[in-house]
Amino acid sequence: MLLVSIDTLRADHLGAYGDTRGLSPNLDAFARDAVVFDHAWAQANTTVLSHASLFTSRMPSELTRVASSSVLPKTPPTLAEVLSVYGYATGGFTGGGMLDPCRGLDRGFGTFRSPGCTAGGTFYDSAPPALAWLEAQPAGTHSFVFVHGYDVHEPYLKPSPWGRLFDPGDGESGLIPEALQPHLVFGRHLFRDPIADPGIANLVRPWDEHAQQLAETHLAAAGDRAVALGDGDLARLRGFYAGGVAYADAWFGWMLERLRASGRLDHTVVIVLSDHGETLGEDGRFGHSHSLADAVTHVPLMIRVPGATPRHVAEDVELVDVLPTVLELAGATPPAGIVGSSLVPALHGGALAPRAGFYAEGNEAAVSWRTPEGRLTFAGVEASSPYLPLLLEAAPLDGPSFDQSTVPPAGRAALRDQLLTERKVLAPTPETLERVDAGVVEAMRRRGYWEKQQ
Amino acid sequence: MILALLACAVQAADVPAERPSPADPALLTALAPTLSRLDADHDGRVVAAEYDAHLWHGPAFADVDLDHDGMLGPIELATLFLAQDPSTFDPDERNPLAGLAAAPPPPPMEPALRQAAAGGPEVQGMLLAGVMQWMEAEVHAKDPSRPLPPDPALYAATRAGRLDDARAQAVFRQLRDAWTAEGLTFPEGFVLDSRR
Numbered sequence: 001m002l003l004v005s006i007d008t009l010r011a012d013h014l015g016a017y018g019d020t021r022g023l024s025p026n027l028d029a030f031a032r033d034a035v036v037f038d039h040a041w042a043q044a045n046t047t048v049l050s051h052a053s054l055f056t057s058r059m060p061s062e063l064t065r066v067a068s069s070s071v072l073p074k075t076p077p078t079l080a081e082v083l084s085v086y087g088y089a090t091g092g093f094t095g096g097g098m099l100d101p102c103r104g105l106d107r108g109f110g111t112f113r114s115p116g117c118t119a120g121g122t123f124y125d126s127a128p129p130a131l132a133w134l135e136a137q138p139a140g141t142h143s144f145v146f147v148h149g150y151d152v153h154e155p156y157l158k159p160s161p162w163g164r165l166f167d168p169g170d171g172e173s174g175l176i177p178e179a180l181q182p183h184l185v186f187g188r189h190l191f192r193d194p195i196a197d198p199g200i201a202n203l204v205r206p207w208d209e210h211a212q213q214l215a216e217t218h219l220a221a222a223g224d225r226a227v228a229l230g231d232g233d234l235a236r237l238r239g240f241y242a243g244g245v246a247y248a249d250a251w252f253g254w255m256l257e258r259l260r261a262s263g264r265l266d267h268t269v270v271i272v273l274s275d276h277g278e279t280l281g282e283d284g285r286f287g288h289s290h291s292l293a294d295a296v297t298h299v300p301l302m303i304r305v306p307g308a309t310p311r312h313v314a315e316d317v318e319l320v321d322v323l324p325t326v327l328e329l330a331g332a333t334p335p336a337g338i339v340g341s342s343l344v345p346a347l348h349g350g351a352l353a354p355r356a357g358f359y360a361e362g363n364e365a366a367v368s369w370r371t372p373e374g375r376l377t378f379a380g381v382e383a384s385s386p387y388l389p390l391l392l393e394a395a396p397l398d399g400p401s402f403d404q405s406t407v408p409p410a411g412r413a414a415l416r417d418q419l420l421t422e423r424k425v426l427a428p429t430p431e432t433l434e435r436v437d438a439g440v441v442e443a444m445r446r447r448g449y450w451e452k453q454q
Numbered sequence: 455m456i457l458a459l460l461a462c463a464v465q466a467a468d469v470p471a472e473r474p475s476p477a478d479p480a481l482l483t484a485l486a487p488t489l490s491r492l493d494a495d496h497d498g499r500v501v502a503a504e505y506d507a508h509l510w511h512g513p514a515f516a517d518v519d520l521d522h523d524g525m526l527g528p529i530e531l532a533t534l535f536l537a538q539d540p541s542t543f544d545p546d547e548r549n550p551l552a553g554l555a556a557a558p559p560p561p562p563m564e565p566a567l568r569q570a571a572a573g574g575p576e577v578q579g580m581l582l583a584g585v586m587q588w589m590e591a592e593v594h595a596k597d598p599s600r601p602l603p604p605d606p607a608l609y610a611a612t613r614a615g616r617l618d619d620a621r622a623q624a625v626f627r628q629l630r631d632a633w634t635a636e637g638l639t640f641p642e643g644f645v646l647d648s649r650r
Contacts, residue, residue: 025487122540132472159538160512165491177510253484261480380588385581394641400595
């Protein structure tokens with residue numbers, strides 16, 4: 001089994017999900033032979049939390065404090081651990097950073113390779129050793145290999161010519177490409193160092209009317225600490241992101257062709273997904289950890305099972321469904337307490353049981369509940385806080401805590417009840433939490449990941 | 455960079471064992487769409503102008519055109535692909551504008567981050583401070599004359615405390631009064647004396 005995680009990849013940037021620019025020819029060719037889940041949702045908006053959830057089929061707050069500094073605890077069982085019990089050889093090859101042993105995400109892998117806790121490696125680092133490891137497994141061995149890369153993650157600009165393959169050209173600001181750093185953009189301005197600017201630092205909550213007012217106030221005092229951006233600048237940033245998609249696609253294509261050439265593709269289950277997407281200025285920000293909007297939570301999920309008929313599945317599914325799906329395909333029993341459901345019926349052309357809604361937890365103090373009526377998002381209180389149910393119940397439905405919701409205030413009461421019900425059945429956050437080294441937190445901060453001051 | 459390119463092309467044996475060769479058929483197949491994308495006029499040739507249109511900190515066309523035929527071929531593109539390591543996650547290289555002004559003041563949330571990294575009971579104080587901020591924001595939405603963001607010193611004091619801390623209780627009582635004045639129902643459990 002091959003599980004490929006393309007960090008930060010928006011579903012809507014793949015041809016298989018409707019994009020027409022040709023960013024992903026190799027992934028699109030793969031999709032034509034796979035079962036494509038058109039509506040797959042991530043449980044979290046950061047790499048560490050989403051992969052922790054993916055590997056355990058648990059909600060992030062059941063595992064750890066929902067924050068940038070979180071570490072996967074030593075329980076519950078991971079996908080790799082369970083597969084190991086069933087005799088699988090397991091290998092994990094990642095871009096490091098939040099997917100490193102320092103975050104506990106190597107748990108269960110017999111072989112794990114990461115470039116380090118503060119690294120941001122791509123498939124350039126992870127794909128070749130992953131394939132070499134897979135090809136070195138003795139014939140007849142059941143193998144599970146996880147491959148991950150930050151190819152699409154910021155910094156968006158990847159090596160020439162891929163980085164500027166979809167660059168629309170110069171923007172109004174005259175900033176050179178490497179100066180257009182997405183995590184420095186707030187609204188239509190690029191701040192030299194938003195972390196050091198107390199006013200902008202308080203805008204960690206998603207962009208809304210209040211944030212806009214604060215930004216304008218602090219912009220007036222920012223002087224040369226900020227640069228005005230035009231539509232062309234923002235289009236360039238989106239073009240750079242698209243170049244990262246093309247770069248990741250090339251590496252994925254190589255992995256797939258290598259499997260095909262060696263004859264392994266005919267008996268390998270290949271799963272392609274992303275841990276979260278990215279906002280590209282739709283809400284005034286570029287990034288993912290600040291938002292639970294569809295641009296962040298709608299992720300690609302494609303599964304190719306030899307012999308299965310390719311199709312598109314319209315039903316909504318979640319990344320927590322991957323663990324029970326893989327285990328069912330492997331003939332393994334899933335651990336108790338998981339929150340996902342197997343997608344194997346859909347792989348064989350069947351229907352999936354309807355679900356009331358989809359729950360997600362955000363790094364920057366937010367939870368959301370997505371239903372056919374829209375999404376209710378409650379922001380401002382840490383997702384793992386024991387006070388969240390109390391405050392969710394007390395918050396005015398037309399107040400700022402619900403600003404990011406797509407349902408109007410009149411329709412929020414029912415969704416809040418459902419969200420409360422969903423939240424209350426989850427296991428409480430462990431009281432004793434492991435945390436990453438303070439130096440790592442500082443490094444994350446400097447890369448644009450910082451936590452709400454609370 | 456150029457040296458690395460040439461080394462890859464001239465002596466494939468120097469490529470680390472687990473990296474594909476520039477002539478790996480799987481790699482050439484995977485990169486074929488990129489080559490087509492670069493061929494802007496669709497004449498089957500990627501010439502210098504088409505390469506330069508997307509150039510960004512990469513080698514000049516003359517350096518990637520290893521056989522000097524005036525075109526970028528599949529193996530030359532694969533050589534370029536393998537010669538460039540995109541790992542630029544070093545935070546010191548992330549903000550080219552950082553040198554435009556004097557050194558910034560200490561980040562305002564440094565103490566909170568330190569506490570989060572260290573773990574322990576102070577997390578409880580941080581959560582309470584977050585709750586206070588959230589309550590302030592709700593009141594501000596009803597009464598914009600109230601300050602937003604709230605007084606950071608007040609919450610800094612609470613951040614080190616617990617729910618039954620006298621300073622925390624004083625703040626929660628103020629918040630309860632503000633909520634009540636705005637017609638909001640203050641959540642139970644935060645003002646301890648209200649339960650007695």
